[in-house]
Amino acid sequence: MDRLLQDLRYAFRGLNRSKGFTAVAIATLALGIGVNSSIFSLVNAVLLRPLPVEAPEELVNIYGRTATSSSHxxxxxxxxxxxxxxxxxxxxxxxxxxxxxxxxxxxxxxxxxxxxxxxxxxxxxxxxxxxxxxxxxxxxxxxxxxxxxxxxxxxxxxxxxxxxxxxxxxxxxxxxxxxxxxxxxxxxxxxxxxxxxxxxxxxxxxxxxxxxxxxxxxxxxxxxxxxxxxxxxxxxxxxxxxxxxxxxxxxxxxxxxxxxxxxxxxxxxxxxxxxxxxxxxxxNPDFDRTLAPAGMVLMGAVGLVLLVACANLANMMLARSSTRRKELAVRLALGANRGRLIRQMLTESFLLSLAGGAIAFLVAGWLSSIIAGLQPPLPIDLGLNISPDWRVLAFTLVAASVTGAVFGLVPALRASRPDLVPALKDGGDRDTGKGQRGGLRDLLVGVQGAVSLVLLVSGALLVRSLGEANRTDVGYDVDRVAYLGLAMEMNGYDGAASAVFYESGRLRLRELPQVEAVGLASRIPLSLNNNGFGVFIDGHQSSGSDEPYRVDGAQIDEGYFQALDLRLVSGRGVEPADREGGARVAVVTETMAQRYWPDREAVGQSFRTSWGGTPYQIIGVVEDYKVDTPGELPKPYIHIPLPRQSVFANFLVRTATPAPELVALLERELRTLDPELVFLETGSMRALADVRLFPIRAGAWLIGAFGALALVLAAVGLYGVIGYSVNRRVRE
Known part of the structure; x- marks a missing residue:
């Protein structure tokens, strides 16, 4: 214990004599570890933190599933x-x-x-x-x-x-x-x-x-x-x-x-x-399979930032130890134990890393608040709490300790084995930067530059992917289509009253000079919700199969295709009469027609659904368009008539001017019919595309920021090493 206290006092005195070196080292570690801790806070909040309830380890999740499916x-x-x-x-x-x-x-x-x-x-x-x-x-x-x-x-x-x-x-x-x-x-x-x-x-x-x-x-x-x-x-x-x-x-x-x-x-x-x-x-186990790899990718990216910070620390420790060769040689010549010297230098490294870790925990709290603000444009605020807790504190302490041990050990081992005769000569404490130490420091500088370049290139590639996704033709003009999501039952309407409201709303919106077409649909393209139909298609299901194909789809009215400016390839679209008596007709996309009826005309064919009843007859084929994400491949999609008395439908409005500028006007027009009307969500299709692209955008922002930070850390570390070495050679 006495020796430990003596080593601590010695380390404090040594670091105090080199205030510039100490400040740069602590700042470098605080940023490197702090970024890692902030991303770990996000991973912790999503994947690791248990529910704030009594004895969460005693809880089990009970999922329904089918004999033919592994979903939960x-x-x-x-x-x-x-x-x-x-x-x-x-x-x-x-x-x-x-x-x-x-x-x-x-x-x-x-x-x-x-x-x-x-x-x-x-x-x-x-x-x-x-x-x-x-x-x-x-x-x-x-x-x-x-x-x-x-x-x-x-x-x-x-x-x-x-x-x-x-x-x-x-x-x-x-x-x-x-x-x-x-x-x-x-x-x-x-x-x-x-x-x-x-x-x-x-x-x-x-x-x-x-x-x-x-x-x-x-x-x-x-x-x-x-x-x-x-x-x-x-x-x-x-x-x-x-x-x-x-x-x-x-x-x-x-x-x-x-x-x-x-x-x-x-x-x-x-x-x-x-x-x-x-x-x-x-x-959910099915969703966790996507979340966990995404978390690992983020942790890997910030791990590279920490690698740059650690390389900085090692490089600076090497520079500092090389300027202390004469001091260490004298102590060894007088009989000092090599292990004691290593322990003293490791103590300095641990003090630096722990000080950096303490500041890193504060940095993590600040960065976590910034990350929490990176929310997609949704109608509700996400309530994810990513503030640091004891797990983040433990992670920070472990990261700081490992950093101090691993990247302080090599400089300590090298510095404790000086060539005594040259080191004891006058000027033996000069840092020439030659030999093995100089080669190792050059290697560390190269590693920092390479890692920074990897992160910057990765961020640039994500930005490029984002740009390509933004330029993708989704089949309609996302800047000229607005949507207004409604659930009339939520507003106190029954089926008959809903039918009156939707028809009155359509007429009122269509009268606006800025509006070119109005349609209704149960699902808005590019929205986060989806409607899956279980379908049976003769000649495609295996004999006796009870498991239907899952094909996404929506209920639509007669104005839907006009609102999105979609072209009918063959047949006809939904007509007003189809919505009155629950007509079993459907319009499918080109991809669905080509996949299931490749050698014949799809119009006139039929398919059955998992909810039974009369088969649906295909009355038309519409060109492919994007319904889930801007970058998806063409997919089968089914359109069936929206019942006239449906209590859940969304307005789709094609505008002559940019849609975002008209959303507030469209809301006001519908509220003239019901002043207390509450929308589920409103906006432009561009906003929905932005929501879908949010993971790529956030990833590009984070990876690019990590790359820039790594480059700054590398530059600061290089400046610190050169500045320290020059300062020690002023006499020369």
Whole structure:
């Protein structure tokens, strides 16, 4: 211990005598380690950080799946009830799904996001409300009779100003009055890490809230979701009893699923279950396969920045040790132990790295706030919390320690073996930069330049890819098409009232001189949501196959193709009469026609769907266009008539002037029909393309920034080495 304290004092004195060297070394390490820690904060928030709940290691995720698919899907409400009632290895099972809704408070309306949850939600998670109470069993007994809500802490503070008497406060959600019964703790924001829930509503109110998405197959309408096994919309978690392992839960639930398959063959014959420890899942196992490699790529990129910083440190330590050759030679000649000299120099290196690590943790917090601001242009703010926590602190300390050990060891070993006779001569402490030390320092400088160049070239290639994607012909003019997303049921409309509104809105928008065409569709091209159709095509499915092809598609009206300025290759488009009686007709893209009917005319052919009924007859073929991403290859796509009384449709408006300039005008025109109208989202197709290209844009920005930082670090390190060496040779 005495020797350690002596080494620390010696290192402090030595570094204090070389303030310039010390400052440059610490700043270099702070930037290198800080960038790594900030990206690790992002990876930690998405992939590693557990839910802020009681004993998260005891939670398991319960997924629905089919015998012919390996995907991890949601579950039906009846299946959830059976799992909850029949399991013995789980102390509780809860379900949840997200929703968007129209909130009206004090005369103003806005779009909010929340979660529909089962009665055991807060109990299974072990989350106690910060104020008020959680839901009680009585609020789940009769559908549609318990309009109550638990607010998130942030929503209570932001939207309601932190009112102390919030309990009992009322607001309107989709036109229905809800009463606040509780406020969640500040640290808890729901089950989806990237999207913070603003409120929680009982699943007994599912018909009134009507969540979008997370549904698979078999349903005949939203009003059957609580009783129909074919409707998959609920994500499940369970809490294991003490001493129970995940394998036991998996075996038990597989047995229950097997019994349900025999008991309800119409809906559950192909149903299976998958059970995973919640700690092994970040978002969804299927999505995690994409997230994890992306995280590794980012960590690899910032690892190169740290490599440059470490090479800087090693180079500067080599320069410093070469100027101390005479001092070290004298100490060795007087009998000093070589191991002691190495330990003293390593102590200096550790002090530098730990000081750099301490500042790096502060840098990581600052950079994390910048990264958090890099959000795609979405109608809601992402609630991902990437602020540093103890894992980031531990990562920073480990990175600093490894940096000090690995890149301080080589200079220490070299410096502790000087050639005594030349070193003891007058001027023996001069740094000539020749020999092995000079060669190693040249190598380190070369490594820094090469790594910086790799990062800069990678960033440039991503920028080039982004430019090519922006120039890609998507089939329509993204700068001349605006969209206005609506869910009329969310605005309190039924089917008949929705039909009147959509028709009146179309006429009103079409009268504007800046508007050339107006159409309606259930899905907006390039939007993040998609609608998959299960189709059976004669001659393509294997004999007796029960598994349909999945083909994306949308419900459209007669103005859709005109709004996007798409050309019909053959046949005709959807006509008003097709929308009246649920006509089973469809328009397909050229790629679909060529793939499934390559040697004959597609018009007049038919296909069946997984929801049964009369086959759909193809009445037209439209040119290919991009529906998911700007850079995708042409794909099969199906268009079927949008029912006249649909409560969910989006306006697509082709404009004569740039669409972004007209979005506000279009909103105002529709609000003349309903002043309290709330949109799901509005914007131009250019904005949707930007959302789709956001990963490339963010990647180009980050990789380019890392490359620039690496180049700056290399330049600073080189300047520091040269400056230090010149300063030590002033006498010469």
């Amino acid at each position: 899907d949601s579950n039906s409400y009846p299946n959830y009830e059976d799992y909850r009632e029949q399991t013995e290895n789980l102390s509780g099972v809860m379900g949840y799904t997200n929703f968007f809704a129209n909130l009206s408070v004090d005369g103003s309306s806005e779009l909010v996001i929340g979660e529909l949850v089962t009665e055991d939600y807060f109990g299974v998670l072990g989350v106690q409300p910060a104020a008020g109470r959680a839901f009680v069993p009585e609020e789940f007994e009769a559908p549609g009779t318990s309009p109550v809500a638990v607010l998130s802490h942030a929503f209570w503070q932001g939207r309601f100003g932190g009112e102390p008497d919030i309990l009992g406060r009322t607001f309107r959600l989709n036109g229905l009055v809800y009463t606040v019964v509780g406020v969640a703790p500040q640290r808890f924001t729901g089950m989806f890490p990237a999207v913070a829930a603003q409120m929680w509503i009982p699943t007994s109110m599912v018909d009134e809230v009507d969540p979008f998405g997370n549904q698979r197959g078999g349903g005949t309408g939203a009003d059957t979701r609580l009783v129909e096994r074919g409707r998959h919309w609920l994500w499940l978690k369970g809490r294991m009893r003490p001493g129970v392992e995940v394998q036991q839960v998996r075996a038990e639930l597989e047995g229950i699923a097997s019994r349900l398959s025999s008991q309800y063959p119409e809906t559950n014959e192909l149903e299976r279950v998958a059970v995973l420890a919640s700690s092994d899942v970040a978002v």
